Amino acid sequence: MSDTLRLGIAGLGTVGVGVLRIIRQQAALLEARTGRKISVSAVSARTRDRDRGVSLKGYDWEDDPVTLATRDDVDVFVELMGGSDGPAKAATEAALKAGKHVVTANKAMLAIHGQALAELAEAQGLSLRYEAAVAGGIPVVKTLLEGLAGNGITRVMGVMNGSCNYILTRMESAGQTYQDIFAEADALGYLEADPQLDVGGIDAAHKLAILSSIAFGAQVDFHGIQLEGIERVTIEDIRAAADMGYKIKLLGVAQKTGRGLEQRMQPCLVPDSSPLGQLDGGTNMVVLEGDAVGQIVLRGAGAGEGPTASAVMADVCDIARGVWLPVFGQPATTLVQAKSAQSKTPAPYYLRMALVDKPGALAKIATVLGEAGVSINRMRQYEHDAASAPVLIVTHRTIPADLERAIAAMDGTGVMAGAPVALRIEEV
Amino acid sequence: MSDTLRLGIAGLGTVGVGVLRIIRQQAALLEARTGRKISVSAVSARTRDRDRGVSLKGYDWEDDPVTLATRDDVDVFVELMGGSDGPAKAATEAALKAGKHVVTANKAMLAIHGQALAELAEAQGLSLRYEAAVAGGIPVVKTLLEGLAGNGITRVMGVMNGSCNYILTRMESAGQTYQDIFAEADALGYLEADPQLDVGGIDAAHKLAILSSIAFGAQVDFHGIQLEGIERVTIEDIRAAADMGYKIKLLGVAQKTGRGLEQRMQPCLVPDSSPLGQLDGGTNMVVLEGDAVGQIVLRGAGAGEGPTASAVMADVCDIARGVWLPVFGQPATTLVQAKSAQSKTPAPYYLRMALVDKPGALAKIATVLGEAGVSINRMRQYEHDAASAPVLIVTHRTIPADLERAIAAMDGTGVMAGAPVALRIEEV
Known part of the structure; x- marks a missing residue:
């Protein structure tokens, strides 16, 4: 465990620069915590000559992230380019095939290709970590x-x-x-x-x-x-x-x-x-x-140089410490293909509508809601000058399909001044 | 990694019962996530025959937690007895000396003997984990x-x-x-x-x-x-x-x-x-x-059966997954003996006092504060019927010693009706 852990970093935007800063400024702390030195062998980005506020001296440069990802002196490929496909995916796959661990901040790539990448990493016994891909600095x-x-x-x-x-x-x-x-x-x-x-x-x-x-x-x-x-x-x-x-x-x-x-x-x-x-x-x-x-x-x-780099470094530290986990917490080959359920979970709803200002308008709406099985929890009609009256309703828990039926029926009442707005109220 | 991880649990209060419940009810999930079966070999508690709402059938019983901790069929000793010394410490030490990992919820023991226990665990290459000791279910x-x-x-x-x-x-x-x-x-x-x-x-x-x-x-x-x-x-x-x-x-x-x-x-x-x-x-x-x-x-x-048991099980799962870390994040032998600094960090303070109701009282207090270097940010005197006037002061950032000096000087002004209350305002 005392060997240096050598990184290859592709992508030198905000996050990449933040990672370089931490590796330099916290070298002693990182070594104390992981028992190993953490170094950067090489970097790669779209443009080489740009003032990033951090020197690239001491790091080899690669134009091609795939070449970077597969270098002999890289143990961990740090993918900070972004994009679900293209160079990010090509370099990640190349790294895993070449026996490198991967740390990435790429939410799009994982959301689209996570399953295949996890299977590849696990077949190789490698880490594929992505703390920085979700909610920035929050672990x-x-x-x-x-x-x-x-x-x-x-x-x-x-x-x-x-x-x-x-x-x-x-x-x-x-x-x-x-x-x-x-x-x-x-x-x-x-x-x-x-x-x-x-x-x-x-x-x-x-x-x-x-x-x-x-x-x-x-x-x-x-x-x-x-x-x-x-x-x-x-x-x-x-x-x-x-x-x-x-x-x-x-x-x-x-x-x-x-x-x-x-x-x-x-x-x-x-x-x-x-x-x-x-x-x-x-x-x-x-x-x-x-x-x-x-x-x-x-x-x-949820974003920014320091917080996102902090998340990247947590993954790097885990790898340096020899921690290995299945990518999504259990072996990728055991992950089920869940049936996708569109929302049928009952919830209270917020309804905002404008009613034509004539007697019985509100009664008609209340009737339509009741007939569809939508029960009113709170209702407010506001004072108004215009020809239509603003009305707010908070329903009791309602099955979305019932609400849709009620909204469709409102249209036929002749008392609606425009389409209603319906928003789900999440019970937290 | 496919061998069963065998626990010995000492202490069957709320948390111990919660741990037994999770191990039974989530057996499949725990195995999917850790790649191993998790079982309980034996348990121990102060009284054997008590209805705990959970059956102890299938677990050996030990009267002595030290005996439990050192059983051949225990890989992880789970210490849920509490108390900084006594049986908890004896059994924890015995477990570590016998080559068992330890998971504990015992904040008192770690706060007092954490250093020695960490050195012992690390010398043996064992885990000593304590997620449940701090803030219950929060990881x-x-x-x-x-x-x-x-x-x-x-x-x-x-x-x-x-x-x-x-x-x-x-x-x-x-x-x-x-x-x-x-x-x-x-x-x-x-x-x-x-x-x-x-x-x-x-x-x-x-x-x-x-x-x-x-x-x-x-x-x-x-x-x-x-x-x-x-x-x-x-x-x-x-x-x-x-x-x-x-x-x-x-x-x-x-x-x-x-x-x-x-x-x-x-x-x-x-x-x-x-x-x-x-x-x-x-x-x-x-x-x-x-x-x-x-x-x-x-x-x-921060407490309760489920949350605390959740934290215990996180540690058990880490051990089952083969994760090992120094007890306090870096080797115990490298932890420094920090100099303890009583608070000298400046902070705003809240002051509540009652002033004798006579002209110039407030001026005297303001003068005393100013002379001690304490600057007033906000001040309120409240309407009152009694012989003394309630006054609230929020100071600008103040060095605690300056505030103490001011409070001491207030006593000599002759306008204080009783001792003032001073509370630190933490800038969050």
Whole structure:
């Protein structure tokens, strides 16, 4: 265990630079904790001559990440390029085939190709670790894989895209529209080059798919996620939800049901006094529920140089210490292909609608809801000047199909001024 | 790795029963995750014939935990008896000397004898694991030991005694005195047989000493903790703190300073909007700060059958998976004996006092504070009928010695109606 552990790092963006910084500045600490020196043999990135604020002196340069990944003097290939396919996947596969451990921050690659990569790594007896792929600096992968290994996991929830949470909390505090705050976030550089990865919920869904696999012993199934972004969240709904005691969050939820594995990433209401409701700005939060442990909440920075590099280094330290685990917590060949269940789990719902201002309008809506089996928990009609009256309803637990039936029937009542908004209220 | 891992469990209280339940009910899951069967060879407890709600059939019985710990058919000794010395320590030492791994929930034993036990375990190449000793079900030991291994840890904070947090939050919600709520908690069975372990802060301080050791690479130093319990917290202070935007918590703080390792367990004020401030009832919260990761917050149940058993089983699973780590994260022989620094770190302070109702009283106090170098941030004098006027002061960051000097000088002003209350405000 006293040999030096030698890394090859592909990708020198924010995270790669952060990893180099830790390896240099904490050399003594890392050696004390792992019993080994940790060194960098070679690096690779798209452009060689760029001021990254950190010197690359002492590291060999490789133009081709595949060549880097398979060098004789590399024990661990650190993949920080990103992208589900292309060079990241090619170099990861090459590294594993060449007998190198892999540490990656690549959520897209794992969400799409996790099963095949895990099988490859395990067949080779190698580590494939990815703490940095989910929720940045929060050690949630380790917590699920190891810390809660004695639990049957019942539900995993999380706010795992800081940009979306920033937009939603900033809409509320500034009282501005989605379009305005989106533009502001984009100008501040908070969004991915393709912002749809953030606001469309795709990035967060990648993370949820990975956590689901660990939690439920299932093959990663990104395409089984019921996915909706935050583009349709309005300032009106944020205000109305607040008035009823809720916050709107882009919330990922995975739970095993009698019908299969339910995975959702969608705007949901959560109580404003809950830890999730109190999560402002770019911070991430993951809630893990186990049959023995109850509820564990983890909160921390979901992105950024230091936090993400911290997660990469946790994986590197584990490998240096000789820790080996199956990639998703149990051998990949034993992971089941879970049946994907679209949400049939009953939940309370938030309904916002505008009713034509004439006698009996509210009664008609209440009747339609009742006939569909949707029971009203709370209802508010607001004072208004316009021709239509704003109405908010919080339902009791409702089967989604019943709600859909009720909404379809509302259309025929003749008292709706526009389509209603329906959002799930997640019971946290 | 496919051999059965055989446990010997000493102590069949709540936690021991929880461990037996998990081992039975989750046998398939545990085998899938660790690649091994996990079995129980023998158990031991103070009384044999007691209805524990779980059958002991199939397990050998031992009257003597030392005999249990050294049985040939025990690979891991699970110590759930408690107590820093006595049978728990004897059996733990015997187990390690006999080549058995040890998993324990015993915070007192580790806080007092952690260094010697760690040296013994490491000399034998054995695991000594104790996730359940700190903050119940929250995997905070694993997070510090492994998840943040790439960080220089800068501060560890925590609310780690659920009974104290219950008493403090219940005093506020019920508007009742410490004495009343203490009696209520005692009647509900929320307190240890010796309640001083809870309300005196000793139990929480044991946990803090353990986390400090991991965080700062120092030998466990329970006696270096500046310790104060919650007995002197009054309903008046809880109300006054709330009025200034704070909650009072029994907060453990460990940080490395230029003068040594500062460890405090004392009632502190934290902002009511912070995660710590929002922590109500019996839940635990640990805040870990690292130079790379920033701030990580972990929240969960700090006690109880399921949560504590979950933590025990995480350690058992690690051992089953062949994971080995130094007990406190780096070899025990390399842990430094940190100089214990009583708090000299400046902090804002909360001061509550009653002033004699005569002209110039407030001016005298302000003068005394200013002369001692204590700067006032906020001050409130409340309307009053009595002969003395209630005054609250929040100071700017103050060196504790300056504050002590100011408080001593107040006594000579002739305007104080009784001694002032001073509480540290922890900046979270």
